[in-house]
Amino acid sequence: MKVRLYVVYVIFLCVVTTIYAQDEQVIKTLVPDSTKVDNKYKEDQVYLGVTYNILLNRPADVKQNNLSRGVQLGVIKDMPLNKRRNIALGVGLGYAYNAYFNNLQFLERDGGTWYRVVPDSVNYSRNRIDAHLLEMPIELRWRSSTASSYRFWRIYAGLKLGYLLAGNYKFVGDKREKFTASDMSRFQAGLHLSVGYNTWNFYAYYGLRRLFDSNAVMETGESIDMHALKVGIIFYAL
Template identity: 70%
Template sequence: MRSSFYVVYLVLFRCTIGVFAQESPAIHTLAPDSTVIDHKYKEDQIYLGVSYNILLNRPEDVKQNNLSRGIQFGVVKDMPLNKRRNIAMGIGVGYAYNAHFHNLQFLKGDEGMQYRVIPDSVDYSRNRMEAHLLEMPIEFRWRSSTAATYKFWRIYAGVKLGYVFAEGYKFVGDEKTKFSNKDISRFQAGLHLSAGYNTWNFYAYYGLRNLFEDGVVTESGEQIDMRSLKVGIIFYAL
């Protein structure tokens, strides 16, 4: 058993070395001899971002509270389109977590889900919906980079596709309630933009699809067509 483990370990180790040997990350500093520059460099292939999440198209009297937030990270394959390599396409895969705090209560019953604005007479400390997504960003990239510098301007814009693989709802009041909600739309899509210089970059995302499935209404009969707007910062590496 132990010998088999060592064989697998050696195979994985050699494969890993081979992958890194075939394609190295972007290099923006001169080589030790100060004469060789990597003219095949690539940019910003790892990203990490945080955001404040805003619910658009909220039903009447629905308000946000606490700090609705999001986090995202992933990798992007950078594909330069010109000789200077400052114009490129990017396609990647990543993970995102989004939490929204509001006063729209989810009530789970025998006849399905019901939604109501929490009455003023109800004392509660938390009312949250959250989602975990697998995302695919597709973007057009412009930057002022060169092969010998790592500080530059960038503007990246495109679409982001998402699949909600896990979600949940939590209410904390006199009693605690926690459950999964199948009314949440599994497939998401939106426009996204990041722009900035060097480390600090502004990030924005506008959802094109509703957060809930079609036909979901409040107890008063109002359609729930909420979408997400995210604003924050994003960091890039490699």
């Protein structure tokens, strides 16, 4: 009985050793040698970010409520500018969605839009501005990366251009109202900055252009000259 068990044990070891050797050979064939250095490497060509959105220069008595948020994703062409490849120019294309919760009510009247602060007598649960944008980030990039290091510091800063694909207002109270935001600025532009190490990166955006056309004014006659400030985090991948 012991001899039989010994024989079975030897056969088992031989089979496992053979399978391991074959698997190791397959792995070596499929997985590139990690010791090889790619001297033509590029960094951070896909991005995904989430932000908290703040409305600056709000008209009197206009306040934000709930959680105004945004999400952005896209691809960037990384173009190194020096031999070390730690300085680069990035040009990309992406999509962004931004929601702004506030008490600035937008009403349709006489073929146009009428703006007012929601009266205290009106009960509502949600009043929101939605914006869907096609964006093009243009940025100068510095990083401490090397051809063999995937953990590094980065500072990316530049200009982000945006084109409004769709915008709408949504009011939820005693009744639901939703209509197209035809008076939102079609073209957007702002300065943006990403700073961080490895996975976690701080992100900030300041809108240079106003969110609404120049003819957008409150019922009091005050101009709606609001700009966007966004702060959050952004993730990068190859």
